[in-house]
Amino acid sequence: MSEKIKSYPGFRIRTADFREGKVPYVAYRPKVRYAWSAGIAMSRFLEELKNGRIIATYCNSCGRIMVPPRVFCEECFKPADGWKHVKDTGTINTYSVSFIAGDASRIKEPIIVAVIDIDGASPGMGILHKIGEIDWKEVKFGMKVKAVWKPPEERVGSITDIKYFKPVKEETL
């Protein structure tokens, strides 16, 4: 509305009108469920997360150490040559601070999401995860971080076996 326009023509429909059945509509909730086969590469990766380790595959043609692991090198288009454990530390490549939850509501404690280049993997290779134990205003590009793991008995073979990455001082690594 503005100074000149005080009201629009027509009827205003409110959410409550739908709830009370005053507006005819069709509601439908599809039942869509899947169980994706993780496959060779991701099965091993998830298994190693359960062990508290991050595993990569490597390609002898281009020399890349690839995280998350894959059975093929997409650059060279050939099978990967083997497995290699990498560290659970890395540096922040990029990050954002999410003040909005999945349902578009505002959240009090913002979620810091970051792409972390993992130490031991090739540059630009890493994991997207959350950053914790730091005020979001303190987060910096190139900041060293380390995985904070769930206790072994709580790990299920999921990316959430890592709770988040926390900042660490360079010399402690």
Add this chain to the structure above:
Amino acid sequence: MSEVAIVGVGCVGFKSIMPELSYKELMFEAAVKAYEDAGGINPRKDVDAFVTCAEDYWEGFSIFDEFVPDQLGAVLRHLFTVSGDGLLGLANAYMLIKTGHFDIVVLEAHSKASDILTFYDIVAFAMDPVMVRPLGGNPYYIAGMEMNRYLCETGTTIEQCAQVVVKNKRNALANPYAAYGANITLDQVLWSEPCFYPLKKLEISPLSDGCVVMVLASEKVAKKLTDTPIWVEGVGWATETPNLETRDWGRAVYTELAAEMAYKTAGITCPSREIDFVELSDLFAYKELQHLEALKLCKYGEAGMLLEDGIITKDGDLPVNVSGGCLGMGYALEASGMQRLLEVVLQLRGKAEGRQIPDAEVGLAHTWRGIPTATGAVAILSNIKE
């Protein structure tokens, strides 16, 4: 305009389930085979464009197209995904080469149907939300209604429909890519569980996992890559109305129109005389007969008799679904048309081993996108360049 040839094929599967591989690993294996088969091309350098076929709800991903480049060697290259069957992808790949701007185009379609836990619910989600979904039930009743009307209009018998299953499952025994080969009797089909009257359990193609990748090339390049290019002579596609209330329940009109389009491009005027063998959608047994008629390979209502006379068996004058069809290879969602196309290519190359049709020169591949669609596509292929 350049002619278009299929110069490489790669197939992994088809099996009832393939839990050992992710969809990425499945696609990678099929792609490696196809590139090797196409004279060892390097997808990182030699391929001008990639066309993949996938439907988000089958995959369980929104915007699934973003997940396909890596495993095909297509990362940072030119790729798009068609939300449809592999033969619709073929039509796109064919047109790309026809423009003259593309010499080598890769085509891919796969099925990871075993990853879907609620298959029939997803099919139900494809129904009209106002008119049909609220009625409930398993949407495969559509096939029952169509079969019923088709039998009523044509006088085709339930025995003739059941015989399609016996034929195709037996054919599948000779096809290493087939998941559901079996030696069964007519009675076993007729007495299998009634599912959607008059449709019985064994007349419904079970789902399967697998992947097919193909390499297409322009005439100039095709001859450098292979000694046996298989020429795409024509493609066609069509969709009837989605309205279940108004569509034609006896005839497969979408296939009639798709075939007309393909025949026109291929310069085919008398299909039954000019086509040596056919691979078509037999997602439900009666569909083989109905589609055969829609492809104008016989008159409406006569396909059942062709079957009884042994004309469409492996050794007949017009072999149909020597691969085993969907009944024998399994319903591979958007890769169903690629199963048909693969068999046509192998037959025309003379590489179909124990199921080889002697002297085959012109083959037809057909597909239908399944319940509840009325979309079909047709491709005509030949090992002789016109």
